[in-house]
Amino acid sequence: MRDLSADKDLRFLSLNTATVRKQGDLPAILDAARRHGISMVSPWRDQVHEIGLDRAVRALRGGSFGLSGYCRGGLFPTDDTHRREVRDDNRRAVDEAVALGAPCLVIVVGGLPQFTRPGSAASRNLADARAQVADGVAEMLDYAETAGMPLALEPIHPMMAAERSCLCTLRQALDLCDTIDPHRSRGLGIALDVYHVWWDAEILAQISRIGADRMLTLHVCDWLVPTKSILTGRGMMGDGVIEIRKLRAAVEALGFKGACEVEILSDEWWSRPIDDVLPVIIERYRTVC
């Protein structure tokens, strides 16, 4: 296991750019990250699209930024009318991740079709959504494997099962990995966000099941009490109740050498100047992560 105390020089801190998405576009975020000594990021697709892929690639390379991931592909459940469109969109996400030099593409699998891909026919059938996800991941993996881009399945908190992800637990994600890639050879693994899994009584047992080969990226933020918004009520590390260091240590114990990526979707933190937010992230990374 890596000595966690040695990380505190920021080499292993990554900024998920959605954390400060309301404060500026991707170049502005990269400028601010650089000012504060952050050299690794994980951008979102809409932020890349906003300025164009080529410009995003140049901005990242120009600033010598490393990437800890690219957010995000997936959102599979839809209806027959839209299935090809979803497949093509996911292939473009893989191509973008390759162009950006990301180590993995984070996959949020989607929930019920009408919320996952608005315009799709409505359904309450979560089992069918899960079958679509299994098929969708398998098909996408064929493309991603050829492109050399690992796919990182992210289990998402059960409170978002209808809207964002019918993949709700780490157990379920690992079972899906075992089904689609039983020989662990095709670049299918896990994006683990402590926010989504901290509540799970079997989380330590399931983390030990991941293996270093499938542990692709680690996200952190905190669970606030009370949580005022299901989608945008996440907390700064240390402000909530998650035992972040305990979970990170379990992930490091697998042999994971990747970054600690800060992803905070929060109306509160989005309302503050970026030069106020980044120092707090760095201080909390050093003291509680």
Next chain:
Amino acid sequence: MRDLSADKDLRFLSLNTATVRKQGDLPAILDAARRHGISMVSPWRDQVHEIGLDRAVRALRGGSFGLSGYCRGGLFPTDDTHRREVRDDNRRAVDEAVALGAPCLVIVVGGLPQFTRPGSAASRNLADARAQVADGVAEMLDYAETAGMPLALEPIHPMMAAERSCLCTLRQALDLCDTIDPHRSRGLGIALDVYHVWWDAEILAQISRIGADRMLTLHVCDWLVPTKSILTGRGMMGDGVIEIRKLRAAVEALGFKGACEVEILSDEWWSRPIDDVLPVIIERYRTVC
């Protein structure tokens, strides 16, 4: 399996009295239930305490109401200073359930101590909370078994893990039953609320594990999209995305003969007159439950 279509005469509909807690006290709720042909209820402790146990017993008997449960005991995690107080409070809950003639006492186990029992020393240690729950349930079961009162462990949605319940899944609840009562002889079982478990990919497999002997009470409401409040944003059956009938059928397939208890904690429904709410409950019970 019982023919579900034969239930629609309301014999198996129970009103959890928290559903209309803002509209009146327990006698007012019972009067309204009677007016609308509902003959089964499940009262909450604070509603009983408000009018006194003796008066509550008389009101229930006077109206010939059956009970589907009594809400609720548990909330175990605390600190050493308050532990005896919690134990005694739970013993009183058992005594009250006996006096009221309830078929079971619903147990919501509690989350972190500072939210479960305000005034307790704060902790982020959810594993310790779970250990306290295991000890607390075991001790309480000694008392309840002697009193002849079954305890119904209710898995609660993971979004309430910190505040209400570190028992988050049916699997976890059944594992706890197996640990504390391996011979299934002591009156320990499950309160299953579709709202808390509908998202779970293994819910049907876990329901089949319950067994008729441990299936003590069934609660229904619906999951709204979007969900605006974690504690009081539940929906009327049919207004959300839960496949209620599919889950109820799985429970009935166990041989469960109990009621379908409607428990809706909702700012929206609390704001409407009781004589408007109850007909909607009855109509939705008939059409979607």
